Amino acid sequence: xxxxxxxxxxxxxxxSGEEDPVAGTARGRLGRRLYGRSAGKPLSARREALLSDLxxxxxxxxxxxxxxxxxxxxxxxxxxxxxxxxFGAGEHxxxxxxxxxxxxxxxxxxxxxxxxxxxxxxxxxxxxxIWLRRGDARDLLDELAPxxxxxxxxxxxxPWPKARHHKRxxxxxxxxxxxxxxxxxxxxxxxxxxxxxxxNEALLVFTRHARFRWRARSAMDWRAPPSDHVPTxxxxxxxxDCSPVYYDFDFLG
Ligand SMILES: C[S@@+](CC[C@H](N)C(=O)[O-])C[C@H]1O[C@@H](n2cnc3c(N)ncnc32)[C@H](O)[C@@H]1O
Numbered sequence: 403x404x405x406x407x408x409x410x411x412x413x414x415x416x417x418s419g420e421e422d423p424v425a426g427t428a429r430g431r432l433g434r435r436l437y438g439r440s441a442g443k444p445l446s447a448r449r450e451a452l453l454s455d456l457x458x459x460x461x462x463x464x465x466x467x468x469x470x471x472x473x474x475x476x477x478x479x480x481x482x483x484x485x486x487x488x489f490g491a492g493e494h495x496x497x498x499x500x501x502x503x504x505x506x507x508x509x510x511x512x513x514x515x516x517x518x519x520x521x522x523x524x525x526x527x528x529x530x531x532i533w534l535r536r537g538d539a540r541d542l543l544d545e546l547a548p549x550x551x552x553x554x555x556x557x558x559x560x561p562w563p564k565a566r567h568h569k570r571x572x573x574x575x576x577x578x579x580x581x582x583x584x585x586x587x588x589x590x591x592x593x594x595x596x597x598x599x600x601x602n603e604a605l606l607v608f609t610r611h612a613r614f615r616w617r618a619r620s621a622m623d624w625r626a627p628p629s630d631h632v633p634t635x636x637x638x639x640x641x642x643d644c645s646p647v648y649y650d651f652d653f654l655g
Contacts, residue, residue, distance in 0.1 A: 486508075554581060624648055
């Protein structure tokens with residue numbers, strides 16, 4: 403991974419609130435937040451230390467629109483770049499990055515506690531193939547150059563179960579347009595949820611989009627966890643109203 407990591411926010415004060423230059427971009431694009439709290443309970447000393455020491459070294463600096471080539475973050479080697487959107491506490495991201503040390507991972511998550519937890523995982527595993535952005539995935543997508551992402555994970559995104567909140571769901575046609583712009587030819591996208599009406603809505607939005615094709619051939623393809631899936635503690639709580647579904651989509655270029 404590159405030695406000259408850009409410096410990110412340095413202090414807890416900067417990291418926890420409106421002054422956070424990274425989280426501060428989260429409302430930017432559409433002026434609408436898709437997530438709730440971006441910070442929670444006080445953090446342990448270890449997490450505080452990782453936030454001030456490690457996060458700045460792993461933070462993807464804010465780039466002008468279309469200027470970010472994530473492969474350049476990984477020592478300029480030709481790597482596959484995988485993006486995990488809303489990684490939560492980061493168990494899936496850390497597990498994937500551990501299993502595929504030759505692949506570059508970028509994780510984006512606005513919630514400070516989640517970012518602190520993924521730093522614990524990255525530090526414990528000694529991973530050098532993950533970069534992070536604390537903030538809104540839509541802002542990061544705008545910064546990415548076209549065609550630079552090989553795979554995207556969107557796992558158990560916030561369900562917003564009340565009908566009046568459905569407009570806050572991440573999977574919307576405009577979001578898929580954003581995603582399509584940054585995907586490489588033959589890229590793949592995995593979406594999972596355990597909320598039945600989000601599963602139905604997301605499937606419609608993806609399959610109505612001209613540039614995505616659902617890969618499933620049989621019910622087992624979306625009902626059974628894919629062989630490379632790593633359940634998180636959040637998933638294991640089973641907070642939804644149905645069994646998890648896993649939709650893999652091919653990007654049609
Ligand atoms: C329900 S949690 C699931 C976390 C994780 N994917 C898992 O399966 O354990 C959804 C996560 O998405 C994050 N999130 C919500 N809106 C987001 C956005 N616009 N960009 C990036 N992450 C977002 C939330 O902060 C939250 O951590």
